[in-house]
Amino acid sequence: MDTTTLLEQLYQTPEAEILTRIATLKAALGDQILILGHHYQREEVIRFADITGDSLKLAHEAARSTARDIIFCGVHFMAETADILTDDHQRVSLPDPAAGCSMADMANEEQVARCWQELNEILDAETTVTPVTYINSTAALKAFCGEHGGIVCTSSNAQTVMTWAWDQREKILFFPDQHLGENTAVLRMGIPDDAMIVWDPFQPMGGHSPEAIQQAKLILWKGFCSVHQWFKAEHAETMRQEDPTIQILAHPECSRAMCETADFVGSTEAIIQHVANAKPGASFAVATELNLVNRLGILNPDKSIRFLSPMICMCSTMFRTDPQHLLATLIAIQESGEINQICVPNDQQLHAKLALERMLRLA
Numbered sequence: 001m002d003t004t005t006l007l008e009q010l011y012q013t014p015e016a017e018i019l020t021r022i023a024t025l026k027a028a029l030g031d032q033i034l035i036l037g038h039h040y041q042r043e044e045v046i047r048f049a050d051i052t053g054d055s056l057k058l059a060h061e062a063a064r065s066t067a068r069d070i071i072f073c074g075v076h077f078m079a080e081t082a083d084i085l086t087d088d089h090q091r092v093s094l095p096d097p098a099a100g101c102s103m104a105d106m107a108n109e110e111q112v113a114r115c116w117q118e119l120n121e122i123l124d125a126e127t128t129v130t131p132v133t134y135i136n137s138t139a140a141l142k143a144f145c146g147e148h149g150g151i152v153c154t155s156s157n158a159q160t161v162m163t164w165a166w167d168q169r170e171k172i173l174f175f176p177d178q179h180l181g182e183n184t185a186v187l188r189m190g191i192p193d194d195a196m197i198v199w200d201p202f203q204p205m206g207g208h209s210p211e212a213i214q215q216a217k218l219i220l221w222k223g224f225c226s227v228h229q230w231f232k233a234e235h236a237e238t239m240r241q242e243d244p245t246i247q248i249l250a251h252p253e254c255s256r257a258m259c260e261t262a263d264f265v266g267s268t269e270a271i272i273q274h275v276a277n278a279k280p281g282a283s284f285a286v287a288t289e290l291n292l293v294n295r296l297g298i299l300n301p302d303k304s305i306r307f308l309s310p311m312i313c314m315c316s317t318m319f320r321t322d323p324q325h326l327l328a329t330l331i332a333i334q335e336s337g338e339i340n341q342i343c344v345p346n347d348q349q350l351h352a353k354l355a356l357e358r359m360l361r362l363a
């Protein structure tokens, strides 16, 4: 049966039966499979994950795994990363292959190559600029970084990686997320505003004069997360008026204004730890993806956890992975059928792995 027909059948099946079948098949497949679940996954999917985590933790776990089949409940770039870090005989599948990431789509290979070429017209990019890509990017961009002396970072290790990158060369080209680069450089590392420029890929020379590019220590790509962009500093003000004891927690993909007003800025894993370590009765308003904030509430019933924005900020592509797609993937693995396997082309594997391994050695 093809995947579309199978999914049509599964959507007619009661959810309780779907969940039971997932549990049964997962147990039957045993060590042959490893299910990785990103923190932004919905509750009825993440409960089946063998390991949950943010991008950095899951990249480490993929690299360590010996399972023949890794099912990545996350988005496309995460499954690509897992494929790069695993052996050739291992297969990585993404339950819904349409689960992408709008931020990763904001920088493509052609745009970054053009940027590099334009930088080369006014300076020797190969000796003066370290390219750093956020892990939320395509394998092609990770390969670009590997090939040009660069590296990958995550929101957990951005400061360590940027320190390494500036040790290699005097400038950093950071893509695709402007905010992670800016928040890390300014709020954690004290880089002044006049040492940064924002590169607009739709403008010649990114919209800058040769002098501005020569002076910049950090060149930030004009990209953002379509979920975290919605959290605003004024939301924090409203929360503080309602509860003066509330702590505002923000993910570094939020804008700089949001992060500047927050009491704590950290990666998904850091936010989870921060809340877990707080005293009973503490109250938090959290600026990150809705599924994670709801889970923080479940995991910390002795604390008050609120969602910072009055609007629903949920990652719609993470939400694409539902129990039906997970079950369809397990059935396909059991029957040796089509499994939505993610295969990074050979010509990208080598250099992308180089950039990822540089990061994994650091943190």
Ligand code: SF4
Binding pocket: 040, 075, 100, 101, 102, 103, 104, 136, 225, 226, 227, 228, 289, 315, 316, 317, 318
């Ligand atoms: S939350 Fe933002 S960065 Fe993360 S997968 Fe969704 S769109 Fe991409």
